[in-house]
Amino acid sequence: MSDESQELGITESKSHKPGEWYAEVVQKADLADYAPMGGFIVTKPRGYALWESIQDALDGWFKETGVDNVYFPMFIPESFLEREKDIVEGFDPEVAWVTQGGHDELEERLAVRPTSESIIAPFMADWTRSHRDLPLRINQWCSVVRWEATETKPFFRTKEFMWQEGHTAHATNEGAWEEVWTRLDQYERVYEDVLAIPVLRGKKPEHDKFPGADTTTTVEALMPDGKSVQGATSHNLGQSFAEAFDITYVDEDEEERTAYTTSWGLSWRALGALIMTHSDDQGLVLPPTIAPTQVVVVPIWQEDTKEDVLEYSETIVDDLEEAGFRVELDDRDERNPGFKFNEHELNGVPLRLEIGPYEVEDEEVTLVHRPDNEEAVEDRDGIVDAVDEHLETIYDKLYEAAEENLQENVREADSAEEIMGTIGKHGGYVKVPWCGDQACEEAIKEKVAAEIVMQPLEEQGGQTAGVPKAPEDDDAECAVCGDDADDLAYFAKSY
Amino acid sequence: MSDESQELGITESKSHKPGEWYAEVVQKADLADYAPMGGFIVTKPRGYALWESIQDALDGWFKETGVDNVYFPMFIPESFLEREKDIVEGFDPEVAWVTQGGHDELEERLAVRPTSESIIAPFMADWTRSHRDLPLRINQWCSVVRWEATETKPFFRTKEFMWQEGHTAHATNEGAWEEVWTRLDQYERVYEDVLAIPVLRGKKPEHDKFPGADTTTTVEALMPDGKSVQGATSHNLGQSFAEAFDITYVDEDEEERTAYTTSWGLSWRALGALIMTHSDDQGLVLPPTIAPTQVVVVPIWQEDTKEDVLEYSETIVDDLEEAGFRVELDDRDERNPGFKFNEHELNGVPLRLEIGPYEVEDEEVTLVHRPDNEEAVEDRDGIVDAVDEHLETIYDKLYEAAEENLQENVREADSAEEIMGTIGKHGGYVKVPWCGDQACEEAIKEKVAAEIVMQPLEEQGGQTAGVPKAPEDDDAECAVCGDDADDLAYFAKSY
Numbered sequence: 001m002s003d004e005s006q007e008l009g010i011t012e013s014k015s016h017k018p019g020e021w022y023a024e025v026v027q028k029a030d031l032a033d034y035a036p037m038g039g040f041i042v043t044k045p046r047g048y049a050l051w052e053s054i055q056d057a058l059d060g061w062f063k064e065t066g067v068d069n070v071y072f073p074m075f076i077p078e079s080f081l082e083r084e085k086d087i088v089e090g091f092d093p094e095v096a097w098v099t100q101g102g103h104d105e106l107e108e109r110l111a112v113r114p115t116s117e118s119i120i121a122p123f124m125a126d127w128t129r130s131h132r133d134l135p136l137r138i139n140q141w142c143s144v145v146r147w148e149a150t151e152t153k154p155f156f157r158t159k160e161f162m163w164q165e166g167h168t169a170h171a172t173n174e175g176a177w178e179e180v181w182t183r184l185d186q187y188e189r190v191y192e193d194v195l196a197i198p199v200l201r202g203k204k205p206e207h208d209k210f211p212g213a214d215t216t217t218t219v220e221a222l223m224p225d226g227k228s229v230q231g232a233t234s235h236n237l238g239q240s241f242a243e244a245f246d247i248t249y250v251d252e253d254e255e256e257r258t259a260y261t262t263s264w265g266l267s268w269r270a271l272g273a274l275i276m277t278h279s280d281d282q283g284l285v286l287p288p289t290i291a292p293t294q295v296v297v298v299p300i301w302q303e304d305t306k307e308d309v310l311e312y313s314e315t316i317v318d319d320l321e322e323a324g325f326r327v328e329l330d331d332r333d334e335r336n337p338g339f340k341f342n343e344h345e346l347n348g349v350p351l352r353l354e355i356g357p358y359e360v361e362d363e364e365v366t367l368v369h370r371p372d373n374e375e376a377v378e379d380r381d382g383i384v385d386a387v388d389e390h391l392e393t394i395y396d397k398l399y400e401a402a403e404e405n406l407q408e409n410v411r412e413a414d415s416a417e418e419i420m421g422t423i424g425k426h427g428g429y430v431k432v433p434w435c436g437d438q439a440c441e442e443a444i445k446e447k448v449a450a451e452i453v454m455q456p457l458e459e460q461g462g463q464t465a466g467v468p469k470a471p472e473d474d475d476a477e478c479a480v481c482g483d484d485a486d487d488l489a490y491f492a493k494s495y
Numbered sequence: 496m497s498d499e500s501q502e503l504g505i506t507e508s509k510s511h512k513p514g515e516w517y518a519e520v521v522q523k524a525d526l527a528d529y530a531p532m533g534g535f536i537v538t539k540p541r542g543y544a545l546w547e548s549i550q551d552a553l554d555g556w557f558k559e560t561g562v563d564n565v566y567f568p569m570f571i572p573e574s575f576l577e578r579e580k581d582i583v584e585g586f587d588p589e590v591a592w593v594t595q596g597g598h599d600e601l602e603e604r605l606a607v608r609p610t611s612e613s614i615i616a617p618f619m620a621d622w623t624r625s626h627r628d629l630p631l632r633i634n635q636w637c638s639v640v641r642w643e644a645t646e647t648k649p650f651f652r653t654k655e656f657m658w659q660e661g662h663t664a665h666a667t668n669e670g671a672w673e674e675v676w677t678r679l680d681q682y683e684r685v686y687e688d689v690l691a692i693p694v695l696r697g698k699k700p701e702h703d704k705f706p707g708a709d710t711t712t713t714v715e716a717l718m719p720d721g722k723s724v725q726g727a728t729s730h731n732l733g734q735s736f737a738e739a740f741d742i743t744y745v746d747e748d749e750e751e752r753t754a755y756t757t758s759w760g761l762s763w764r765a766l767g768a769l770i771m772t773h774s775d776d777q778g779l780v781l782p783p784t785i786a787p788t789q790v791v792v793v794p795i796w797q798e799d800t801k802e803d804v805l806e807y808s809e810t811i812v813d814d815l816e817e818a819g820f821r822v823e824l825d826d827r828d829e830r831n832p833g834f835k836f837n838e839h840e841l842n843g844v845p846l847r848l849e850i851g852p853y854e855v856e857d858e859e860v861t862l863v864h865r866p867d868n869e870e871a872v873e874d875r876d877g878i879v880d881a882v883d884e885h886l887e888t889i890y891d892k893l894y895e896a897a898e899e900n901l902q903e904n905v906r907e908a909d910s911a912e913e914i915m916g917t918i919g920k921h922g923g924y925v926k927v928p929w930c931g932d933q934a935c936e937e938a939i940k941e942k943v944a945a946e947i948v949m950q951p952l953e954e955q956g957g958q959t960a961g962v963p964k965a966p967e968d969d970d971a972e973c974a975v976c977g978d979d980a981d982d983l984a985y986f987a988k989s990y
Binding site for chain 1: 643644
């Protein structure tokens with residue numbers, strides 16, 4: 001390796017310094033840069049392409065299931081945010097305030113949206129007249145700003161972040177619940193099928209719900225460092241927003257009724273989870289489902305073999321492109337193959353095809369998997385099918401490794417000491433019977449910074465209504481205080 | 496018509512009160528609502544779908560021609576904006592200022608981006624090291640805010656508006672010019688092929704360029720009320736931003752050189768032009784190229800014919816869907832056909848298929864064009880091809896009407912009086928020889944609020960370098976002051 005490729009590579013170790021390693025992967029794989037203002041990042045082409053892939057998948061599913069995109073103003077008058085105080089006492093959002101327009105002071109401060117319920121709800125009230133207007137389902141892709149003073153971690157913790165926020169209104173609570181599950185299913189699907197990350201589904205504890213929600217459901221993903229990421233949330237808002245903002249409708253019997261609303265969102269934190277889950281000390285690792293370049297073809301030549309090798313390589317690239325793969329030919333003259341291998345590893349290209357004079361002679365192709373460098377030799381003839389199979393294998397490997405990590409890291413405990421000991425030693429989730437009292441969570445949180453990230457839910461005839469699963473043992477006792485425990489809870493450290 | 500459909504319909508007249516008529520079409524065709532803060536709008540599903548169609552078309556062309564999407568922060572520190580003062584004296588943007596974050600005053604005010612050159616340029620400087628990094632082409636789809644105190648006109652004049660902004664760096668001025676034309680071609684294409692609006696291409700006068708630009712090129716569209724809309728702009732920024740922000744690169748000969756940059760943008764004003772150009776006193780008119788619903792099938796039944804009519808209609812809808820048309824079956828029980836006709840006219844569905852018992856019996860379909868109500872009867876058998884042809888005819892009608900309006904409204908004039916008289920009487924463009932002095936424009940502008948919206952450009956071997964076209968007569972005199980005139984200029988009132 002040349003000096004240049006040393007500089008190019010990742011120097012930190014994922015297992016020893018996960019924070020530094022993560023920051024280095026993000027920057028060296030050209031996903032994002034830090035902006036001049038603390039808390040903000042610049043999303044570079046490779047990073048934004050990943051976000052676009054997530055958008056494409058989710059947006060398609062949203063539209064197939066009755067959601068229309070809209071766009072609401074990025075500013076919310078302070079008095080609109082105040083109305084949320086009717087719902088949530090002490091609601092005091094940490095937001096960025098616009099106080100001047102041009103050279104003038106504004107009469108009323110405008111918040112840069114931290115989320116849009118308070119400006120969307122009044123319009124939903126206006127648009128919802130008759131039962132025929134329901135369900136009403138709208139979504140916007142935008143960025144939001146939350147003025148939290150924390151260290152910047154690209155895609156995980158930034159003052160401005162990109163997300164989608166869906167908002168719906170329904171005639172019945174059943175309709176609202178169906179909506180909540182439809183969206184949670186789609187979030188699960190995007191994690192599992194697009195990002196190759198298995199997730200756990202459940203609800204947040206009562207004291208950790210979205211302000212004003214009846215129930216906040218979540219998909220949680222376990223990172224290799226043992227912390228849980230809240231992957232996306234889907235809230236049943238019940239009638240609280242509908243009551244505060246007069247979202248009512250005239251039913252078939254001519255009676256005026258109050259609607260039920262939901263909201264649901266997934267942010268670019270999903271990219272953070274993606275990078276963190278699969279990548280390694282050589283750099284970014286991407287499942288083929290989302291990789292902007294799925295296959296890179298690296299021709300290896302000497303002067304006298306260059307023409308043959310390049311020609312052979314080009315026909316393979318053509319075949320793969322025609323078959324719909326995202327493929328790149330790296331025929332740069334000024335870089336040697338070793339440099340190229342390192343660079344494509346760093347950038348997370350799932351499959352590398354190496355083609356030298358021997359491959360040309362034998363009408364074969366050498367394939368190398370990212371991340372485990374598994375090598376295979378395949379016939380030129382069947383290369384399209386072979387590439388398809390290898391990409392599938394690579395996806396499976398990534399998914400299975402993440403699944404194994406998850407399976408191995410759900411443990412049980414019988415006491416506060418055991419919860420803390422297990423989390424301290426292994427990280428991951430600790431599943432315990434819980435009495436439902438926030439104080440029992442606080443006792444753990446204060447000592448080891450772990451909290452209840454999720455409660456698994458009871459299935460009720462194929463459809464749950466947000467009822468938490470009970471411990472198997474009818475006489476279960478809360479692992480922390482020893483009182484009767486009707487619930488199960490998953491403790492973990494979290495992002 | 497029922498009372499309800501009267502209320503549904505447009506009450507203002509396009510020819511008599513274009514402003515009121517426009518506002519009514521936007522609201523009644525459900526494109527947008529006014530937000531509670533003056534200057535802001537809420538873009539509703541039907542309006543946003545139109546913007547998504549424009550995005551899809553342009554974004555695809557951008558990517559085919561080497562552009563990557565990115566995302567930069569929505570805030571720009573005041574000191575970054577100040578750096579633009581090196582380029583443009585007296586630059587003092589009318590922007591929204593964030594001065595508080597959470598409960599604290601910020602040390603430095605943050606502007607909500609009015610455009611992003613000043614935050615993007617320093618990163619371009621960082622990313623541009625070698626000639627191999629050029630050309631660098633990035634784009635973002637976002638909203639921007641300009642705090643101008645004008646009356647709100649949805650999509651035309653709003654404090655926050657959606658757009659895309661492209662930013663590129665090149666090794667040579669020729670490379671920058673090529674970029675400028677590539678983007679102007681794409682803007683022309685989106686207007687002509689997607690929106691069915693012919694445009695004029697040209698440059699802005701020197702005194703009306705984008706601050707810091709060498710040349711601002713524009714596509715201009717003539718509205719039926721005789722005013723010109725600046726449809727999109729593509730700027731050759733020369734080396735001014737590159738010099739101010741140190742965008743340099745090491746060339747093949749190891750010398751450090753300053754890059755050339757461009758920027759180019761199209762906003763949702765394109766939607767304003769779309770609505771204004773084609774719509775009429777019955778409501779929205781959309782070319783089939785962009786209409787979210789291209790074809791609506793309205794079955795017309797009595798109790799005894801309902802089953803047959805519906806069944807027949809459904810098979811037609813299936814065939815059209817399968818052929819890739821965006822088609823809707825309006826089988827609502829609670830609305831009569833007249834109400835439905837009016838509603839779909841209002842919403843701008845280009846082609847209506849009416850199907851009653853006679854159509855079923857004769858195995859035919861009745862087709863009605865929007866906007867001119869031209870009717871045709873076609874055989875059921877060839878309905879897919881017939882629909883395709885009718886949609887093409889509708890697009891052609893709309894384009895040709897707009898083209899005719901444009902052709903008829905480019906006039907010439909020999910004196911200031913004639914310019915003003917012509918614009919006062921007909922609106923449209925007045926093409927005159929011009930000496931190049933801003934004072935001659937001011938003389939007209941003060942009296943009739945018309946300005947030079949565009950100067951046509953000279954072709955130079957298939958590629959222009961932004962040189963304005965000269966009058967045909969070598970001895971031409973400026974229509975305003977009578978001095979020698981080397982340039983041609985188009986006066987018009989503008990949006």
